[in-house]
Amino acid sequence: xxxxxxxxxxxxxxxxxxxxxxLVSFLDRLLRPVEAFVKKPIFGCHMCxxxxxxxxxxxxxxxxxxxxxxxxxxxxRLNGHCEVLPDMPCVWVKAERRSRFLPWxxxxxRIQPALDWTQKGRSSWVNALxxxxxxxxx
Amino acid sequence: xxFPAARGFEAALRSGQPVLTCEIAAGDSPDPQDLLxxxxxxxxxxxxxxxxxxxSGIAHLSGLAAAAILAREGIETILHVTCRDMNRIGxxxxxxxxxxxxxxxxxxxTGDHPIHGDQPQAKPVxxxxxxxxxxxxGSVRAGRYLSGRPIEPAPDLFPGSTENPFAPPYEFRPLxxxxxxxxxxxxxxxxxxxxxxxxxEFMSRVCDLGIDAQVPILAGVAPxxxxxxxxxxxxxxxxxxxxxxxxxxxxxxxxxPERVESEGIRxxxxxxxxxxxIPGVAGIHLMPIRWEASVAEIAAxxxxxxxxxxxxxxxxxxxxxxxxxxxxxxxxxx
Numbered sequence: 001x002x003x004x005x006x007x008x009x010x011x012x013x014x015x016x017x018x019x020x021x022x023l024v025s026f027l028d029r030l031l032r033p034v035e036a037f038v039k040k041p042i043f044g045c046h047m048c049x050x051x052x053x054x055x056x057x058x059x060x061x062x063x064x065x066x067x068x069x070x071x072x073x074x075x076x077r078l079n080g081h082c083e084v085l086p087d088m089p090c091v092w093v094k095a096e097r098r099s100r101f102l103p104w105x106x107x108x109x110r111i112q113p114a115l116d117w118t119q120k121g122r123s124s125w126v127n128a129l130x131x132x133x134x135x136x137x138x
Numbered sequence: 139x140x141f142p143a144a145r146g147f148e149a150a151l152r153s154g155q156p157v158l159t160c161e162i163a164a165g166d167s168p169d170p171q172d173l174l175x176x177x178x179x180x181x182x183x184x185x186x187x188x189x190x191x192x193x194s195g196i197a198h199l200s201g202l203a204a205a206a207i208l209a210r211e212g213i214e215t216i217l218h219v220t221c222r223d224m225n226r227i228g229x230x231x232x233x234x235x236x237x238x239x240x241x242x243x244x245x246x247x248t249g250d251h252p253i254h255g256d257q258p259q260a261k262p263v264x265x266x267x268x269x270x271x272x273x274x275x276g277s278v279r280a281g282r283y284l285s286g287r288p289i290e291p292a293p294d295l296f297p298g299s300t301e302n303p304f305a306p307p308y309e310f311r312p313l314x315x316x317x318x319x320x321x322x323x324x325x326x327x328x329x330x331x332x333x334x335x336x337x338x339e340f341m342s343r344v345c346d347l348g349i350d351a352q353v354p355i356l357a358g359v360a361p362x363x364x365x366x367x368x369x370x371x372x373x374x375x376x377x378x379x380x381x382x383x384x385x386x387x388x389x390x391x392x393x394x395p396e397r398v399e400s401e402g403i404r405x406x407x408x409x410x411x412x413x414x415x416i417p418g419v420a421g422i423h424l425m426p427i428r429w430e431a432s433v434a435e436i437a438a439x440x441x442x443x444x445x446x447x448x449x450x451x452x453x454x455x456x457x458x459x460x461x462x463x464x465x466x467x468x469x470x471x472x
Contacts, residue, residue, distance in 0.1 A: 065253075065262070067264050068248065071269075072306075072307065072314070073377075074300065074305055075376040076377055078305075083377065109316075111317055111321055113270075114266050114273075137273065
């Protein structure tokens, strides 16, 4: 990715990106593999670039076949497993259970914005720094 | 362009009378008469007819087309819109299109995964989820696309959603319902109820949270037509709970289909009577899965009638639906 293309054209550039495009691009390239290396084995991270792990009981909601970010669908099996992948426990059943042990357990009730797909694959840490980790709407 | 004045599902909900809605299959026939025949079987008995959006990921007549055909005949419809087949661009256009065709009641759903349909190879979209869709409907209703471009005049949509009290995590379901109300749901229709104690527990939590005072909640009920249908629902449809005693009652009814059917209707009427007594239930949502002919008998035996029949002066807001009050209300279209 060349410096001028640090962000996809449809996304608004943050002031830091406008001023230091090379730095931002460098940070993203540097931190992307680090983030993936840390979060993939532990949380099953899908690198959506808009991390909400801390608000979903440290369970990556992108593991849901419907990529639901706001709670379980109505198809969860009676044993708590996914309707699409019967061998996999529903990520939201896990998220809800784990969130009870977190001091900030109320966060799971927050309405998560829709994904900004232009940010998929980028480092959510850099995006957080740029103020871009908040999805598309509302 | 003017359409026949809709009888007003929203007005029915505001009347404070128990409301009755019914879901019909959109069918596969491109002949509108086929759909209309099914709709007319129930249209005089209910306040609004739900038109599903390719249920279970099986292609049928488009829900929007079906709703538009019914709206043209002056039948009040609730259009199901799901996130399975369209991204946010398609969904916005669908909502504006629905308003243009005289369909304003929108049921915002996540949608069934195509894996359960007859074409599991299809790519599921799920760009948004049901909460985002509710938000999106709120934005369209306020006269803005997500990009901020204006929609003039702002369509007077009436968005609602669903909840399934019978799927884990049970403690989270009422909280998820509250999230949906916060996202702009102005009415709720629940999943089919066979396990009444579980539903009662769910509703008591919902009432504790004060959600029943914010939005009307319609309890979903469906007649079981055969032992096979009951077993199919129990074993194959995820998130459905059909208790064993009900299946045994159907089995005990004998081998004649008519006797099983009448036992199925009896069970359905019993469930309606139990559910109606639960605090916070504002009405009944019937889902006679391709058995529209049973609706008249169920309604008659359970003493269900549309709210408009009980309250001739519909439109006078007695029990105001408070949810979405924070949303800017566009001027009603003339």
